[in-house]
Amino acid sequence: MSSEAPFLEIENLTVKFGGLTALDNVSLKVPQNSVVSLIGPNGAGKTTVFNSISGFVQPQSGEIKIAGQKTAWPKTHKLAALKISRTLQGVGLFSGITALENVMLGSDHKYKAGIVKDLFGLSGRIDRQLRDSAMAQLERFGALSLADKFPHELSYPDTKRIALARALISEPELILLDEPAAGLGQDDIDELAETIRQLKKSCAVLLVEHHVDFVGEVSDQVYVLDFGRIIAAGDFESVKKSPEVLAAYLGGEVGHA
Ligand SMILES: Nc1ncnc2c1ncn2[C@@H]1O[C@H](COP(=O)(O)OP(=O)(O)O)[C@@H](O)[C@H]1O
Ligand SMILES: [Mg+2]
Structure with a gap:
């Protein structure tokens, strides 16, 4: 370009x-x-x-x-x-999975299909690299401690942070x-x-x-x-x-x- x-x-x-x-x-x-x-x-x-x-x-x-x-x-x-990535008007996190898993789902990583299976317990391996980059996004927002929380456990500003982290993981x-x-x-x-x-x-x-x-x-x-x-x-x-x-x-x- x-x-x-x-x-x-x-x-x-x-x-x-x-x-x-x-x-x-x-x-x-x-x-x-x-x-x-x-x-x-x-x-x-x-x-x-x-x-x-x-x-x-x-x-x-x-x-x-x-x-x-x-x-x-x-x-x-x-x-x-x-x-190109976007956040939606409103928040739009998936409710049954953790903050970390929500961020991972924002990835266009080639392993994403495998991750979706992992999230639903269908296969054994979650790609380490993707988990690490999701953790890095959480860290960027000072939100590492939120990794294992579910959306309903988060404050509204925190859900917005997680939604932004999810939009950014695909760089x-x-x-x-x-x-x-x-x-x-x-x-x-x-x-x-x-x-x-x-x-x-x-x-x-x-x-x-x-x-x-x-x-x-x-x-x-x-x-x-x-x-x-x-x-x-x-x-x-x-x-x-x-x-x-x-x-x-x-x-x-x-x-x-
Ligand atoms: N999918 C849709 N079908 C029909 N009308 C729509 C649709 N999306 C938006 N509109 C209409 O188009 C106009 C612009 O809407 P929108 O882009 O949502 O405005 P804004 O985001 O600036 O508030 C409004 O009159 C809205 O009602
Ligand atoms: Mg609008």
């Missing part, structure tokens, strides 16, 4: 659900080692951008380039091979984070901001988030969506002052940030 090309480039993405145009000619770029945020009112189409990139919805039109290469819109099961070049700060208190949001600043050293981040101060703190670039269209793009300070953005939020969050 060209080292100059953005990791992800979307051009003129349009998604329709029946008569509703959820995204209307959306274009955006996520440069390597940068944090790009997508903000906008509820229903603006933010999650639909993620769903288009990750194969959950089929766009009507538009192009996607990954590492400078024009490609088909990714299928869900091809994401790991494309070095993605792009991670899509849908509202990672939702439901967190200020201390955990500050920790998440630090995690994202660290993440940017090894991958690109595309972030959807309602906490505007947090977005301002971590983002290199911000795109504002409203009714499926990009109404402003640029650094946070300039976007915040855009008349279109102020109008879209009607003096709401952004206007007060």
Whole structure:
């Protein structure tokens, strides 16, 4: 790949659900080692951008380039091979297995099929290397002591840490984070901001988030969506002052940030 090309480039993405145009000619770029945020009112189409990139919805039109290469819109099961990972809005850990096993399941490792069998007691061997890398992810989040706990035994912020560790074990070049700060208190949001600043050293981040101060703190670039269209793009300070953005939020969050 060209080292100059953005990791992800979307051009003129349009998604329709029946008569509703959820995204209307959306274009955006996520440069390597940068944090790009997508903000906008509820229903603006933010999650639909993620769903288009990750194969959950089929766009009507538009192009996607990954590492400078024009490609088909990714299928869900091809994401790991494309070095793209995502966390879901909400948490989404598997409840019957431990935190460590949840992190291991995020791997696209060739032994994954064997691990799934191991988890359900169908074969004897769990790959040592994969377990070690899952432990390393837990350590990165200060969560080693959580390894053997089940999701229902974890605090909400801890489940979010585990979900992020699971998304990172495949060593993605792009991670899509849908509202990672939702439901967190200020201390955990500050920790998440630090995690994202660290993440940017090894991958690109595309972030959807309602906490505007947090977005301002971590983002290199911000795109504002409203009714499926990009109404402003640029650094946070300039976007915040855009008349279109102020109008879209009607003096709401952004206007007060
Ligand atoms: N699978 C779907 N089927 C039908 N309509 C959908 C679907 N997903 C999203 N929408 C609609 O598309 C619009 C954008 O939704 P979404 O991307 O979830 O917005 P956001 O994440 O910005 O709140 C909304 O009007 C929503 O109701
Ligand atoms: Mg959403």
